[in-house]
Amino acid sequence: MAEASSIRPQSAASIAQWDFEADVVVAGYGIAGVSASIEAARAGADVLVLERTSGWGGAAALAGGFIYLGGGTPLQQALGFEDSPANMKSFMMAALGPGADEEKITDYCEGSVEHYNWLVDNGVPFKESFYGQPGWETPFDDGLMYSGGENSAPFNTIATPAPRGHVPQMSGKRTGEKGGGFMLMKPLIETAESLGVRAEYDMRVQRLVVDGDRVVGIIAKQYGKEVAVRARTGVVLATGSFAYNEAMIQSYAPRLIGRPGAAIEEHDGKAIQMAQALGADLAHMDATEVAFFGDPQLMIRGILVNGRGQRYVNEDTYPGRIGQETLLRNENQAYLIIDEASYEEGCAADSSTPFFRFQPKWVAETVEELESDMGLPEGTLQSTVEVYNRHAARGEDPVLGKKKEWVKPIGSPVAALDLRNFTAGFTLGGLRTSINSEVIHVSGEPIPGLFAAGRCTAGVCAGGYASGTSLGDGSFYGRRAGISAAKG
Numbered sequence: 080m081a082e083a084s085s086i087r088p089q090s091a092a093s094i095a096q097w098d099f100e101a102d103v104v105v106a107g108y109g110i111a112g113v114s115a116s117i118e119a120a121r122a123g124a125d126v127l128v129l130e131r132t133s134g135w136g137g138a139a140a141l142a143g144g145f146i147y148l149g150g151g152t153p154l155q156q157a158l159g160f161e162d163s164p165a166n167m168k169s170f171m172m173a174a175l176g177p178g179a180d181e182e183k184i185t186d187y188c189e190g191s192v193e194h195y196n197w198l199v200d201n202g203v204p205f206k207e208s209f210y211g212q213p214g215w216e217t218p219f220d221d222g223l224m225y226s227g228g229e230n231s232a233p234f235n236t237i238a239t240p241a242p243r244g245h246v247p248q249m250s251g252k253r254t255g256e257k258g259g260g261f262m263l264m265k266p267l268i269e270t271a272e273s274l275g276v277r278a279e280y281d282m283r284v285q286r287l288v289v290d291g292d293r294v295v296g297i298i299a300k301q302y303g304k305e306v307a308v309r310a311r312t313g314v315v316l317a318t319g320s321f322a323y324n325e326a327m328i329q330s331y332a333p334r335l336i337g338r339p340g341a342a343i344e345e346h347d348g349k350a351i352q353m354a355q356a357l358g359a360d361l362a363h364m365d366a367t368e369v370a371f372f373g374d375p376q377l378m379i380r381g382i383l384v385n386g387r388g389q390r391y392v393n394e395d396t397y398p399g400r401i402g403q404e405t406l407l408r409n410e411n412q413a414y415l416i417i418d419e420a421s422y423e424e425g426c427a428a429d430s431s432t433p434f435f436r437f438q439p440k441w442v443a444e445t446v447e448e449l450e451s452d453m454g455l456p457e458g459t460l461q462s463t464v465e466v467y468n469r470h471a472a473r474g475e476d477p478v479l480g481k482k483k484e485w486v487k488p489i490g491s492p493v494a495a496l497d498l499r500n501f502t503a504g505f506t507l508g509g510l511r512t513s514i515n516s517e518v519i520h521v522s523g524e525p526i527p528g529l530f531a532a533g534r535c536t537a538g539v540c541a542g543g544y545a546s547g548t549s550l551g552d553g554s555f556y557g558r559r560a561g562i563s564a565a566k567g
């Protein structure tokens with residue numbers, strides 16, 4: 080056998096005996112892996128999942144649980160929101176680029192209602208209630224929320240706003256610890272088990288096994304021993320992102336150095352490298368989701384300024400967009416300027432992230448004093464607030480298009496919250512795959528026997544992000560991977 084640490088593919092001819100065998104072998108038992116397993120089993124395949132940790136779930140089970148679905152799902156309809164695949168596509172093409180994969184997005188939008196029904200048929204519960212407050216998530220068990228800035232500038236002029244963040248019902252939530260993601264994973268795992276899907280835990284996949292050009296198995300390590308796993312019809316890679324691979328982050332997404340977030344340490348890019356070693360193509364390796372540790376209930380009531388004292392994003396948009404604008408385009412420098420009354424009002428409102436409500440660092444009677452205390456160049460913050468207040472007096476924000484209901488002149492006393500370096504994120508790029516989840520070789524041809532889904536692939540997001548697109552494309556293209564792998 081090759082060195083245990085080697086990532087190069089190994090020839091099937093070198094394997095004297097297979098330790099495990101199945102038609103379809105799935106690496107990783109998170110959202111993409113379970114979705115692949117269910118569909119492969121339904122297609123008649125004998126399915127074996129190899130999972131590195133001691134249990135199923137992955138990042139998906141820790142997630143808030145947004146699944147990005149639309150085009151007129153029964154939940155959207157029941158709650159009175161109109162949507163269509165074309166409208167959903169207009170939003171996704173505008174918000175998830177530049178360079179969004181139009182074929183994938185079209186396919187995803189057209190299949191979205193069917194995918195919602197599939198989740199429901201497999202036991203995922205959605206409560207018929209809409210949460211309309213600014214927030215990262217609903218703090219309650221509501222089933223639907225805006226999760227990508229659909230109802231704010233600039234997207235509310237590009238597509239008709241419709242909420243598409245579908246959240247499995249979960250009581251007693253704690254953001255980042257106990258969310259709707261568990262209630263997505265649990266029923267899907269139960270479905271997989273009922274279909275006879277087998278799982279081997281503490282099994283870390285290392286490299287692919289090939290017979291000529293075709294992938295026919297995986298070498299993994301279990302309890303310190305290398306094992307060979309034969310896949311009679313196909314291998315599905317579903318081991319997550321490369322957020323925790325420092326060398327890959329350095330090479331592809333250096334803005335995330337030292338700030339992985341909303342991922343798990345097992346997201347080490349291994350599947351990407353295993354397939355690269357076979358000639359797999361990559362896409363959008365620089366794309367990142369960026370979380371921003373500010374409470375939307377406060378941000379929306381103030382103005383966000385960068386290190387030059389200038390506004391740079393409408394504060395009523397999706398907080399992940401604020402994160403991207405801050406980290407990727409404003410040197411990770413952000414201050415929230417807010418008056419006392421608005422700060423108190425924001426602190427009293429519902430929030431799923433009350434731990435993001437920080438104390439002001441500077442407080443002053445005038446903006447001039449505040450600007451000086453913050454060490455900003457003279458006149459910068461003053462002119463920003465003067466322009467904002469002049470238009471806000473008429474309930475308008477012609478500069479960045481914040482919605483009328485949240486536009487209010489900033490009064491006195493006035494404070495600044497120091498939100499510099501308050502970002503973290505995960506990677507969105509990965510293996511280039513077809514809409515049938517085939518892994519594409521650099522030549523443009525699919526690699527026979529190799530399929531992938533989830534955050535080890537480049538999915539529907541190429542640059543921008545909306546909450547729910549990871550669990551969304553992970554489950555959607557996980558299903559496709561399972562169907563394709565069962566066919567061989």
Ligand SMILES: Cc1cc2nc3c(=O)[nH]c(=O)nc-3n(C[C@H](O)[C@H](O)[C@H](O)COP(=O)(O)OP(=O)(O)OC[C@H]3O[C@@H](n4cnc5c(N)ncnc54)[C@H](O)[C@@H]3O)c2cc1C
Nearest residue numbers: 107109111131137138139143144145284533534547549550
């Ligand atoms: C706190 C938090 C909140 C989030 N909220 C949302 C949200 O609301 N909506 C959304 O869309 N996304 C959300 N995300 C992101 C989302 O959970 C992930 O992007 C998504 O789960 C990726 O799916 P996946 O199947 O690729 O990876 P995962 O679901 O993480 O599954 C990958 C599995 O592969 C296993 N694995 C890794 N390496 C190996 C190996 N070498 N061998 C075998 N197994 C291996 C892992 O242990 C894991 O079980 C959130 C994440 C976190 C942590």
